[in-house]
Amino acid sequence: MVSTIQQLSQLIAKSVTDLVDITSKNGFQLPELDDKLTPASEAFRQDANAAKAANVIAAAAIQLIACVLPPQESVIQITSGHMKSAALRVSIQCHVAEILRDAGPEGMHVDKIASKTGVDGTKLARLLRSLANRHIFREVKPDYFTNNRISGALDTGKSIDEILRNPNKKHDETSGFLAIAELNLTTCHKASSYLYENMKDPVTAFSEESTQAPVQRALRTEKNLFNWMSEPEHASELHTFGMAMKGSAALIPNNLLLDLFDWNSLPKGSTVVDVGGGIGSSCEILYRAHPELRYVVQDLPATVEDGRKHWALENAKALASGHITFQGHDFFTPQPPNNASVFLIKSVIHNWSDQNASKILTHLRNVAQPDTVLLLCDIVMTYSCREPIPESTEEYTIVNDPSLIAPDLLSTGFNSVNDVVWLLDAAVLLLVSTQERTIAQFKHLLSGCGWKIVKITRKGSSLDSIQAVPI
Template identity: 45%
Template sequence: MAAAIEIQQLSKLISDSVATLLKATSDAGVELPHLNESFAPPSEAFRGIPAAADAANIIGTAALQLAIAVLPPFDSLFQVVTGPTRSAALRVCVECHVPELLREAGPEGLSAQEIGARCGVDGSKIGRLLRALANRHIFREVTPDVFTNNRLSSLLDTRKSFEALKADPFTKHHDTPGFVALVEYFLSDGHTATAHLLENMKDPKTAFSGEPNHAPVQKALGTDLDLFQFMELPEQRYRHQRFGVAMGGVKAMEHPDVINNAYDWASLPRDAVVVDVAGGIGNAALSIVQSAPQVSVVVQEVPSVLAEARIFWKRENPEALSSGHVRLQVHDFFTPQPIKNASVFLLKNILHDWSDSYNVKILTHLRAAATPSTVLVIVGNIMDYTCLDTDQDAQSISGSSFKPAPAPLLPNYGIANEMAYNLDLAMLNWHNAQEYTVKGLRELLAQAGWKLSHVTRRDPPGNFLGSAQAVPI
């Protein structure tokens, strides 16, 4: 009886949420995208309607929970067991430039044999890969053995010509938004690293280590260097440039207001100093300058990244750079922080690259340079438990509480929050690091002399990245 009641609850949640989604989009005059159409950014407009976004999250997580409740448990389990096989199939298609080939072929698609001939692989084999992916709604089989792109697979298209990619695969990701580079990064080094996770966790040398060169990826790549050092090697030029472009792909997945939601930059006084620690080329800093032109921003990075940053700022805001309003400064965050009058230190997607002991070093240097009024702003994934959090200390922090998903769904919205958990495991495999829960972040900050004072949740939960603020103890 309990199972029947839960199935009815899930079914009603889906039905009610579908009605909410359709009404919200109809009232706003916004079209919902179709799975068989190519992806275009305007097709995501419906997620800007809070009621529609929340309904979509409930539909997605309830549908998965309902499917798992009624399908054979062996089948549901094997969807996870065989995940690496589907990842490998997708890697073949991405690195053989199949999405570009199918885009050029048009909606009628191409036969598996034609795809194989153009890509230089066995047509019958790649057809089987495409069919397995189409069964999960990535690509579409329009007639037997004939395939075309759909909404999901079109995201894997660099928009370059198939022939150009075949002629010069090294520059595949140049001048692209970066999402395909991010996918390829996950499917290659990320995929092989996961295959060594068990051995890494049982090896006495690495099992309890927090060293960045003791991650599974070292076993996969056969190196003693941490991943950042490895990609700096001259022979790893493709990996290095792909990673740089992939970070742009991460930005494309973020909510456009993630930086503005992290702190009220406009409230800072004139000539306040914001230090973007390890700020990359300055994407976050650009958002700050646009919303708070009265502040001065220092972007700190290693020399190779700052060389790219100069190109970025000369293109996006040359006046800010030439006036000194934005400064680019070489700095290693494992050494003492040179800026002693910062109003705000910003750490965006930094802490998840390092284990606790390394993060304590980073945070301690910032604390030593902080004034009593300095605020530390951390932008990254704030991890939720898959059950209700009963930690009163964590729940007492401003903004940390959130409205759980309706029963019988997982309170964290389940699959609608999947990206955060995927990234947490990626950090484990690549850097021997992690994303943090509110409790974990509070405890980490306290070790370095900071007090977690506020958390900004993702809203709705499926949005990429949240943020936190801390003040000196």
């Protein structure tokens, strides 16, 4: 009988061969770990089959490691996670990746790195060494470090002099990815230290209030996170949070929203209402592809005013013609009549408890027409066990991206190589006492507000969609 580790080894070998063949035929270059991070180094992932082969290799390798490591070592790796993340925070806030950008393959002595940001070189070396042990940075010879492809993701592209002149603007004019890392390593990290206490305290154990999350214990405040960040003395935290949200949006492919619904099915002139739509970023994507539709962006008055200014600069014609309009509205209050063909509500519901989310969804249901579609774009949370991936149920259709179908041998499917959904689920628990929801939880929530699920589309990213119609 072939053992599990033999099967995993064979699966890895086959997938490596597949990946090399696919990339070779399509003219892609497979990057080395010690290469610089560039758009070209990751271009092979544009091919769906190459991306899936890479996921198979990674998922099988993670499972193989779990099979052969001593159980105690696996536990120690998890329990020491806070130390590794602390080391990573130091490297980011000491701007090590930017300092090493031009160090070259010979690297730079740690004392020279440390002198640029005023920290102790001996301590910094120990932290960089622990990261290099996990292939973030590379120690080329004793106490000499250089970047590799992974640490390249920590580089903002700015000069160290520019960053030191204005450290609070480090994330400005970047993708926002590093702000995500900083948020995880600061606010989320602090809140995670109080998760157990929050779950045991009778006052907060079963609470879904955003003022009774672990982050309140960490920050010593009774205010919810957003009110706390709005205080003048926490302006830098608010700025980082905003850039992190920009970074989260940038991780989602622009065309994904177009694939989550059949926009061509809407008659010309149909109205799409983007609920909690910010400055209209989602509607920008939709308008470019479907200018024949009309878009209403709803958010709080100050936000929609920013939206009007943004569109006046970027697409004044659409604003002047009325193809895009902005409406100041608090979604916890009754919806104004708007003749909506589609209510788009993207990356909003996961910020709110069932009680509060029900208020939003009920207000939408109260003004919906019989043929109005609720398009809820959020994570559809999975389980850590292998799930059957049905194409339909008696009640609704499920459309799954082929890339989600993992070999049977992988005990958790591709979950182990897609930590983003687990991270977001933990983040909303720590920061606002909510959750990313499973299909069953969405079904319960929506049916209680007068909506019936008709279609679920899962794309294997941090954005899926649920289509619902009035009951």
